[in-house]
Amino acid sequence: MSLTRSDAGGPGDPPARRARRVSMADVARRAGVSAQTVSRVSNGHPGVVDSTREQVLAAMQELGYRPNSAARALKYGQFRTIGVILFTLATVGNSRTLEAIVDHAAEEGYAITLIPVAVPTRDGVLGAFTRLGELAVDAVIVSMEVHLLDAATVNLPVGVPVVVVASDADDRYVVVDTDQVDGARRAVRHLLDLGHRTVWHVTGPEGSFVAERRATGWRTTLEQAGRPVPPLAHGDWSAESGYRAGLALADEPDCTAVFAANDQMALGLLRAFHEKGKVVPRDVSVVGFDDIPDSASFIPPLTTVHQDFAEVGRRCVERVLRQVRNKPVEPGTTLVPTRLVLRESTARPPA
Structure with a gap:
């Protein structure tokens, strides 16, 4: 089906008209579908015929439509964003764990907001939570390898779904770590x-x-x-x-x-x-x-x-989203197994 121009605006329209934010109704008129169908496509809901979905996506691209995430959050009660507090990206473990978290979050339709903390202190962690609150996230994954949560110096905010990576946190928290x-x-x-x-x-x-x-x-x-x-x-x-x-x-x-x-x-x-x-x-x-x-x-x-960094990241995302979806998650530590890879740097001792 070919798409025809509507009063939503197009390449030949005056600048003032093009500056108006494209609405869901504009996309619906351009695609010849209901606003409800556009909403379902925008939110990734199943049940939309493939040809209709492609038609709506083409209209979105042509009109430059961007979903209003704030309005969607008000309607559905979620921002579909996970905050990650990370102390350093300099180590291989942290960078690869973050990569795995990003990949698995994307599979679940979630974006990642990263808040680096230069110095792992009580004020640094609490300040990171404040910034994440301002940025509007549904849950938080805290990646720290220092003794902080177990020292009774930091209490993570109540009511925020949290998973902690590689920390000696006590049984108040959900922790995921390599063994x-x-x-x-x-x-x-x-x-x-x-x-x-x-x-x-x-x-x-x-x-x-x-x-x-x-x-x-x-x-x-x-x-x-x-x-x-x-x-x-x-x-x-x-x-x-x-x-x-x-x-x-x-x-x-x-x-x-x-x-x-x-x-x-x-x-x-x-x-x-x-x-x-x-x-x-x-x-x-x-x-x-x-x-x-x-x-x-x-x-x-x-x-x-x-x-297995990929498995650590997967379990972090899975456990934090279970909390977001109000499913039970018991506090405590989940350990991901390791394995020894034999190569050529080891042998019997010299005689």
Whole structure:
């Protein structure tokens, strides 16, 4: 069906006429359908014949129609937007989790409003919630890896559907996280099974919940196996910090295996061991955590713990939208399993 011009305005109309906001009624007249049909197409409702839907969409595009989200929110009680409070995009875990949240929210017809918080403090979190309230969102996902919610310093606003990612929050909140402890256990157990007497560890930054959990998994696995627990080497997630730790560990005669708390620090270790004349894995084995896409291209390819970021993002969106839709969600932590990816950076210890 060809579309004919109506009094809604078109390319040849005077500027004043074109400036008037195109209404749903304008689209309905142009497409030759009811305003109710336009509303159903605009809101993605099923039950509209494909040919009619295409006709309405073509009219929307021709007229430059933009749905009034504020009016729709008043009518349906939802903005179809999820706010995300995020402390940093610098780490692979945060950026890939955010990517997964965006993808799964889009599948559900929701947009994402991102509020970065430079410094993870009580005032920073509460200020982020205030900004999200001004921007009108239906729910909030908080991605934090610091001890904040468990310290009784921050109480999230009552009545706002909230899911927390990777935090030591208590049972007041719905929490989704990778099983950090079990991932570390898999890494250390692999190295012990290869015959290494013990495993050294390069941890993440102080105050990081994620780093703490991975260090806990490392330590408890060694203790349960009756193996000595070496002193921690401290890093900050960066390859440079892994490099500095590697220069020191290369001078430890008993260091034949290292578990790095993420793949970037493992990359720094590989460089440091190479510069110190240590061959990986002949002289020292290295395991990382995250399984970033580049880890298979390290020299040698890195054995690492795989995190299912897509599943973490899916569960975050699913749980927060259940709350939006007034479906029951029990507070507590849901852990997404990890798996060990074996590559070429680990081997039996030198004779």
